[in-house]
Amino acid sequence: MPYPNDPDRVLDFPILIGDIGGTNARFAIVVDSYAEPKEFPVVQTADYETLDEAIQTAILDQTHLLPRSAVLAVAGPVDGDEIDLTNCDWVVRPRRLMETMGFTDVVVLNDFEAQALAVVALGEEHLEKIGGGEAETAGSRVVLGPGTGLGVAGLVHGSRTWIPVPGEGGHVDLGPRTPRDLEVFPHLERIEGRVSAEQILCGRGLVNLYRAIAAADGAAPRFSTPAEITAAALEGSDKMAAETLDLFVTYLGRLAGDLGLIFMSRGGVFLTGGIAQKIVPALKNGRFRAAFEDKAPHNALLSAMPVFVITHPMAALMGLAAYARTPARFGVETSGRRWRA
Incomplete structure (x- = not known):
């Protein structure tokens, strides 16, 4: 079941953060509370059949870092264990991500929540x-x-x-x-x-x-x-x-x-x-x-x-990074949007 809302509970580092839009997906890894996010080349959603394939091929296969948590922002309403994107064929399945990639914690937000978080991070x-x-x-x-x-x-x-x-x-x-x-x-x-x-x-x-x-x-x-x-x-x-x-x-x-x-x-x-x-x-x-x-x-x-x-080209990632480092700073409702192993 989705983990109950608990804004004071920290996420385990390293944390994979991702801003997934209809055309492009941007990813980074937050190593700890102080380091700048390690960014990766922008992913074209049309180049990969699934989100899981994109994360594995374009991110995890390109680094020695093994994220323990993930915070993903997606273009569409977050509802249930299978989350459809409004302008993309990808489906976000947090439970599968945990099973196949070893995440202990997955939080899924709306992509413009991440943009809103960026407003106070930039x-x-x-x-x-x-x-x-x-x-x-x-x-x-x-x-x-x-x-x-x-x-x-x-x-x-x-x-x-x-x-x-x-x-x-x-x-x-x-x-x-x-x-x-x-x-x-x-x-x-x-x-x-x-x-x-x-x-x-x-x-x-x-x-x-x-x-x-x-x-x-x-x-x-x-x-x-x-x-x-x-x-x-x-x-x-x-x-x-x-x-x-x-x-x-x-x-x-x-x-x-x-x-x-x-x-x-x-x-x-x-x-x-x-x-x-x-x-x-x-x-x-x-x-x-x-x-x-x-x-x-x-x-x-x-x-x-x-x-x-x-004007920041990776604004949403900066918002996600701010949230990932200190969730208690933000009143993000995670009930029904957080999954924990």
Whole structure:
């Protein structure tokens, strides 16, 4: 059975930590409470049939370290002994990992819980500020990140503990607001009739938005990948790509502002993931911030709320490492998400 929640119980070192997304999986080993995590090359999930194979081949076979515990963050809700990933065919089976790899303890979190933990583990050198005032030290925070999908998590402070709040906020509805939105939205690809935030604010969503703009204008799309669209937009070499990125950051700003209000994020709103890091110039051109603050009657509240782009390439691993070293620092609910031999 999953081990009962006990935040004061330490994990046995060495500890394997893993951030498992829809496209990439990142791993490291935390040797003790003081050493920096030993990182390994990024794993492409498509290159391995199972998580177990990836861990054995890409990590354990490449080191003399033998982890005794594992803390894994996965892109999807954690429920039961077989955990499906939202945008990947891998299934996480903690009991099998313990049987085949000798772990005595396995903790499985949501991937954006790890991103939330990273918010208090990273220094200012890994944060790019996008307007707003000063962050309150113990203020609530929210993290969102467009990538393969769109992840969202909160982080609240209480009883001298940081408590991550996982969820599936990337799947909330996102609707049109301006006349241009009303021209574009009818052409967006939907899921069972819905336009969720993730249908626009992720890699495939960027392509979805670009194609919808082309259809609205009766134009032929030139590009087919997020990288092509963002490159052309940032270079200023394609008008339709430029509008796509402008609308992308506008919609991201609207959602980020909504989430800032929901969590009353006086400690900051944090954008994470590869897409956010690549489009910092677009995030700073004023459109994101204008959409973020346009929340009457709470414009003043939002204008004071700082937004940061997390620039650390392994942010989630840093959050997992912080938790693995000192679980008692964080109010992570492990009931039903911790397995012990």
